[in-house]
Amino acid sequence: MSPTFRGDWDRWPPDEYRERQVAKLRQFLAQQILPFSPFYRRLFQEAGIDPSSLRGPGDLERIPFTTKEQIAPTRDDPQRAREIVLQPTRDLLVKHSSLGRKIALAVERIGRGEKAVRDRLNREYRPVSVFFTTGRSALPTAFVLTRLDLDILEEVGKRIVEVARIDSDEDKIISLFPYAPHLAFWQVYYAGVAGTVFTLNTGGGKVMGTEGILQAIQKIQPAFLVGIPGYIYHVLREAHAKSMDLSSIKGLALGGDQVTPGYRMRVRELLETMGARKPRVQSVFGFTEARKCWTECPGESNSGFHTYPDLELVEIVDPNTGKPVGEGETGELVYTTLAGRGSCVIRYRTGDLIIGGLTRKPCPHCGRNITRLASQVERVSNLKSFQLSKVKGTLVNLNIFKEELENDQRIEEWQLIIKKKNDDPFDVDELYLNVALSDRVTDRERERVSGDIGRRLFQVTEVKLNEVRLMPLKQLLELLGMETQLKEKRIVDLRAASAPKPGEAVKR
Ligand SMILES: [Zn+2]
Numbered sequence: 001m002s003p004t005f006r007g008d009w010d011r012w013p014p015d016e017y018r019e020r021q022v023a024k025l026r027q028f029l030a031q032q033i034l035p036f037s038p039f040y041r042r043l044f045q046e047a048g049i050d051p052s053s054l055r056g057p058g059d060l061e062r063i064p065f066t067t068k069e070q071i072a073p074t075r076d077d078p079q080r081a082r083e084i085v086l087q088p089t090r091d092l093l094v095k096h097s098s099l100g101r102k103i104a105l106a107v108e109r110i111g112r113g114e115k116a117v118r119d120r121l122n123r124e125y126r127p128v129s130v131f132f133t134t135g136r137s138a139l140p141t142a143f144v145l146t147r148l149d150l151d152i153l154e155e156v157g158k159r160i161v162e163v164a165r166i167d168s169d170e171d172k173i174i175s176l177f178p179y180a181p182h183l184a185f186w187q188v189y190y191a192g193v194a195g196t197v198f199t200l201n202t203g204g205g206k207v208m209g210t211e212g213i214l215q216a217i218q219k220i221q222p223a224f225l226v227g228i229p230g231y232i233y234h235v236l237r238e239a240h241a242k243s244m245d246l247s248s249i250k251g252l253a254l255g256g257d258q259v260t261p262g263y264r265m266r267v268r269e270l271l272e273t274m275g276a277r278k279p280r281v282q283s284v285f286g287f288t289e290a291r292k293c294w295t296e297c298p299g300e301s302n303s304g305f306h307t308y309p310d311l312e313l314v315e316i317v318d319p320n321t322g323k324p325v326g327e328g329e330t331g332e333l334v335y336t337t338l339a340g341r342g343s344c345v346i347r348y349r350t351g352d353l354i355i356g357g358l359t360r361k362p363c364p365h366c367g368r369n370i371t372r373l374a375s376q377v378e379r380v381s382n383l384k385s386f387q388l389s390k391v392k393g394t395l396v397n398l399n400i401f402k403e404e405l406e407n408d409q410r411i412e413e414w415q416l417i418i419k420k421k422n423d424d425p426f427d428v429d430e431l432y433l434n435v436a437l438s439d440r441v442t443d444r445e446r447e448r449v450s451g452d453i454g455r456r457l458f459q460v461t462e463v464k465l466n467e468v469r470l471m472p473l474k475q476l477l478e479l480l481g482m483e484t485q486l487k488e489k490r491i492v493d494l495r496a497a498s499a500p501k502p503g504e505a506v507k508r
Pocket of ligand 1: 296303364365367368
């Protein structure tokens with residue numbers, strides 16, 4: 001069936017909409033997930049849950065979580081992610097269709113023929129596209145989309161253009177997201193198509209080169225630049241070096257990495273020196289498993305990510321206990337698909353911490369009645385365990401490193417290298433920070449500043465750097481792979497390379 005999207009998705013009555021979402025979930029589980037998803041059919045059977053017993057939001061907790069580990073491919077089972085794909089067979093379709101749908105199918109078969117029915121079912125269920133997760137710890141997980149899911153991706157693209165108040169009559173977009181089978185690139189592509197906004201999808205520095213992108217910016221005079229924060233900053237710095245006029249820029253939409261307060265300040269300042277007036281710096285947030293992105297609406301303060309109550313259900317839980325936390329409280333984002341085919345997840349633990357949690361109050365800027373997520377997101381993958389002494393491991397939040405370093409105006413670029421001492425897997429961990437200082441730092445100050453950076457990081461993280469290496473910007477940009485990587489190599493963890501292979505004798 002082609003999905004029909006209701007124009008009132010952002011105006012559901014606040015006191016009703018959680019109930020409505022549970023009703024939608026009940027129906028989705030009964031008609032699609034349990035009949036056609038091998039993974040969830042098993043999970044619900046084992047947990048002994050009948051979808052009809054889910055009466056209200058309080059019952060959601062009874063559904064077990066799904067974790068990355070349960071669905072990510074392993075060396076032994078590379079096809080594991082297929083288990084969450086809806087896979088109807090003819091028999092299953094007949095058995096699980098509602099009476100209304102059975103009649104509709106029969107009528108269509110008589111009126112338009114067997115082929116028409118088959119075409120429509122293919123459109124609904126046959127995977128036609130795929131995105132991969134980008135995590136570095138696990139093997140990439142494939143999330144497939146059917147033609148119906150691409151319709152949803154388009155609808156979401158249209159909503160993003162509306163929420164971000166991009167004016168399709170005059171605003172043009174240049175996207176710097178890397179060309180890859182990743183959500184971000186394609187979400188922007190579909191936002192342009194569905195929102196009828198002229199968009200140049202450059203494919204990023206690796207495809208078009210920064211020089212080519214700068215020329216395109218001069219020609220097209222875009223209102224918005226969209227991309228990964230680290231690369232966008234690099235492009236703006238290059239534009240500044242060429243004294244380019246960027247007065248056409250109304251704002252940046254940033255995704256794929258955290259946007260720290262220090263970063264916001266830097267890019268705003270850079271844009272303003274190139275003629276932009278009060279540029280908006282906002283984040284876009286999405287993850288492969290959701291197969292869609294969210295954005296903020298413009299306003300004086302951060303409005304938070306605007307979610308889509310008719311397509312998904314979001315919860316925030318305590319990462320340790322798994323219990324839901326109250327509105328406005330920090331916790332882990334848990335995601336449930338309410339519409340779609342292909343790869344669908346139910347109560348999926350994203351591993352992302354939303355600092356400040358969610359709110360269901362109408363948005364003070366645009367008035368939409370939707371769940372909004374606070375726009376500060378910390379990826380749990382940036383919480384790394386370190387063996388800094390032979391005695392005990394320490395958990396270090398590298399998000400704090402990032403925040404501190406981007407806040408420091410004396411630092412132009414940085415890269416953190418984590419390795420094992422002497423490359424010996426059983427030795428302690430070592431941290432090296434590569435730094436290119438800003439032009440504002442004089443030669444005389446350099447040594448003092450590098451000592452100061454190490455001391456300040458020690459104060460906020462209690463981790464002592466083994467060395468701060470100062471280097472020219474050009475050299476650091478090469479090490480970061482700013483022009484050659486899909487995403488710059490900001491934090492490089494070399495420890496896995498020296499990890500013992502399975503079966504290797506442990507020496508202690
Ligand atoms: Zn809003």
